Amino acid sequence: MWNWKCCLLLCSLLCLQNLINPALSLSSDGLSLLSLKSAVDGGATAFQDWNEDDPTPCRWTGITCTNITGVTDPRVVGVSVSGKNLRGYIPSELGTLVYLRRLNLHDNNFYGSVPDQLFNASSLQSLFLYGNNLSGSLRPSLCNLSRLQNLDLSNNYIAGTIPKDLQNCRQLQRLILSRNRFSGDIPTGIWPEMPNLVQLDLSANDLTGSVPEDIGELKSLSGTLNLSFNHLSGKIPKSMGDLPMAVSFDLRNNNFTGEIPQTGSFGNQGPTAFLNNPSLCGFPLKKQCENGSETAPGNRNQSPESDSNDNSPRKGLRPGLIILISMADAIGVSLVGLVIIYVYWKKKDSHSCSCTGKGQFGGNGKSKLCVCPCIGGFPSDDSEADSEKEGGGSGSGVGGEGDLVAIDKGFNFELDELLRASAYVLGKSGLGIVYKVVLGNGVPVAVRRLGEGGEQRFKEFLAEIQAISRVKHPNIVRLRAYYWAPDEKLLISDFISNGNLASALRGRTGQPSSSLSWSTRLKIVKGIARGLAYLHECSPRKFVHGDIKLSNILLDNEFQSYISDFGLSRLITITGNNPSSSGGFIGGPLPYLNSVQPERANNYRAPEARFSGNRPTQKWDVYSFGVVLLELLTGKSLELSPPTTSTSTEVQDLVRWVRKGFEEENPLSDMVDPMLLQEVHAKKEVLAVFHIALACTEGDPEVRPRMKIVLENLERIGT
Structure with missing residues (x-):
């Protein structure tokens, strides 16, 4: 009897202990997360499944855990509680989550400053706190997070200057501080220390001063460099042209002055990148810059005064001055002639520039990067003349019996040869039926049937053909010939043997x-x-x-x-008819018809x-x-x-x-x-x-x- 009473008393004491301290079974990570639940107004409702009775928080909503080598229990590596309209503060206890890699609290109503203790979470790689009501300043201790790659604090009320200590965040890839209240200068000296930065957005703040020259050393940058809607001033540094070509600039709504540089990446920018800078001029803006060689204002004011005090007679120019003017005119004419000769030979010899921007023959010197000769395909003047001559030398009658016109001299064959050749249908589309035709000499060509209409628009058709025939490039299908008749229009081009990319x-x-x-x-x-x-x-x-x-x-x-299919839409418009509505022009059986997938x-x-x-x-x-x-x-x-x-x-x-x-x-x-x-x-x-x-x-x-x-x-x- 006594043993039974003792057991009952012992069980009661154990139950009472659990009621007094129910969280003893919860892991340390779970205890740290409960601080977030307590810091949020109405946290019991917002975090209904965050129960202190659970042994770990790994099944809680928004929590990600993983097994860590050398650690017995799974640890919290991700906290994602975003877009829930939560109001509260960020508790410092989150800094004890030593394996936390990603903290995502964006689009809520968290207020107050970001606690310094948070930066004790040494494994943190991504910190997304944008779209809250956070205030305070950006703490230098932020870069204690040696693994930090993504920092987005945009759309808050964070003030103060951008600390130079950011140079210690060497792993940072994305730095987004837009729509805050940062002021002062953009610090210099930190950008060369960020070799991995791919995104930088400092827009919509109160930043002043000039853009640092070393911002051009962000060699990994991509997307848009956004400095818009600030109070930045001075000239736009030419070093920004050293940024990767794929980078777009957004420098709108600042106080930049002077001419927009024309080097490197600046050639890739549209006018919207520079709008609402009243004192900015040059391409791509429509506002032209004043001539830099123009007389200075002080000199302009001085000239009339000196003229009025000059009492010397002005009946004519002195002989010596006339000789000097004549010599200057002669030199000017000679220079113009030299320029014309230089431009002519530049155009004639495409080897005068480099495809890589480096000097020829392995030299280290720089030369102009020329796009068109490097892309290839520039036809000579003779070939263009031949195209025009041959393209227009046939089929003059709008309603005649038709002519097969070869665009290239070395590509001659007769219409009868084309009609007798074996043909295979390669496919149908809105741009006509396409046949593979093997000519008598064994050369395959692709023949596209355009349609039967447009007989009154021959001159328009011919003009388009001539324009297309001048496009000669190794990566564009060549048009070799065409056929025009009132009831049939054909295009003959090179046959490419290995199908299409799809x-x-x-x-x-x-x-x-x-x-x-x-x-x-x-x-x-x-x-x-x-x-x-x-x-x-x-x-x-x-x-x-x-x-x-x-x-x-x-x-x-x-x-x-x-x-392929370059220029065909315009030709189809001219010919008018649906090209696939009627039979083909080529006699004989069509061995196969490839099915065409709907596009x-x-x-x-x-x-x-x-x-x-x-x-x-x-x-x-x-x-x-x-x-x-x-x-x-x-x-x-x-x-x-x-x-x-x-x-x-x-x-x-x-x-x-x-x-x-x-x-x-x-x-x-x-x-x-x-x-x-x-x-x-x-x-x-x-x-x-x-x-x-x-x-x-x-x-x-x-x-x-x-x-x-x-x-x-x-x-x-x-x-």
Whole structure:
């Protein structure tokens, strides 16, 4: 009886002990997190499943744990409690989470300062506190976090100066301090100490003074360097031109003065980057700078006075002065002649400049970086004349029986030979039926049937043909001949043997292809970029392609890329009819008809191109090229993935999906094509091309780089 009473008393004491101290079973990480629950108004409701009875916090909402080598229990590595309208302060106890890597409290109503003790969490890599009501200053002890990579304190009320101690944050990749109350100068001396910084945003503060020269040493920067909506003054440093070509500037709404530099990355900026700086002038703004050699104000005021005091007679010029003026005129005429001769030989000899910006023959000297000769494809004057002569030398009758006109001298064959040749249908699209035709000499050509209409628009058709025929580049499909008759219009071009990029990437069955290694893909995109840059910068009309997509990139057996369908939309408009509505012009059986996958072309179009009435621009091509890059990087195909799959949302909006992945810092392995993961050495190159693709697919066309800048950045990769 006595034993039974003792046992009952012992059990009661144990129960009472648990009631008095229920959290003894909770891990130390859990106890630290309970301080956050206590610091938030209504924390019991906001953190309903944060129970002190649990042995660990690893099942709590917003908490991520992992097993640490040498540690028995799983430890907290991530706290993500964002966008919940929480009001409270950030407790210093969070600094005791020694394995915490990511703290995400953004878009709440936390107030007060960021406690110094938080920076004792020595494993912290990402600190996202933007969109709160935090105040105080940016503490120098922040850089005690030696592993800190991402710091976003934007949209708060943090004041004071930007501390020079940031130079100790050597691992920092993203520094976002926008929309706060920082004041004083942008510190100098810290930027060369941040070799990994890829994003810098100091916009919408009260910063004053000039931009430090050494900001141009941020060699890893990408995206936009944002210093807008401050009170910065002085001249824009030329050193900013040393930043990577893919970097966009946003210097709006400041007090910058003087002329915008014209070196390096400045050539990649649109006018919106410099707006609302009243004393700023020069390209790309429409405000021209005053002539620097103009007489100084003091001298202008002095001249009339000296004139009025000069009593010497002015009946005519002295003989000596006349001789000097004559000699000056002669020298001026000679100089003009020398300039004309120099320009002529410069144009005649493309070897007078360098494709790399370095001197020729391995020298160390610098020379001008010339885009067009380096891109290749400049036709000689003779070849252009031949094109015009041959292109217009036939088929003069609008309603005649028709002529087959060879554009190139070395590409002659008769119409009968074309009609008798064996033909295979390669595919159908809105731009006509395409046949592969093998001529009698064994040379294959591609023949596109445009349609039957447009017989009254021959001169217009001929003008377009002549313009297209002048585009001669190794990465653009060459137009070799054309046929015009009232009831038939044909284009004859080179046949490219290895199909298009869509099939190479996904295979004809829609399955991923193992043939496209990273080096092959890089070779392909460089070829596309060279062809597009030539169209934009060097072709006679500074053309816009308007329809860049995977299926319009053809490949040969060496995986050299060729841009096809250039200029066809305009020709289709002229010919008028639906080219695929009637039978083919070639007699004989058609052995096979390749099925054509439906293309969702809108996914390649820039946002501004999706509204009718907008005039096509070169920036449309840049956006489309960026989408092609993303397809090659991710392995996701806009053309071949059916919209009913579980990933259809991602595929239909590939650009947004990739941007979201980078913003959330998802592992690169989650976004890149699994085929590329086998090439470990390519990781840095893949990441660099991702950044180029994101720059190309910016929503604002002014922010997108020109195609020649894209090419220059691509050429640096893998060399």
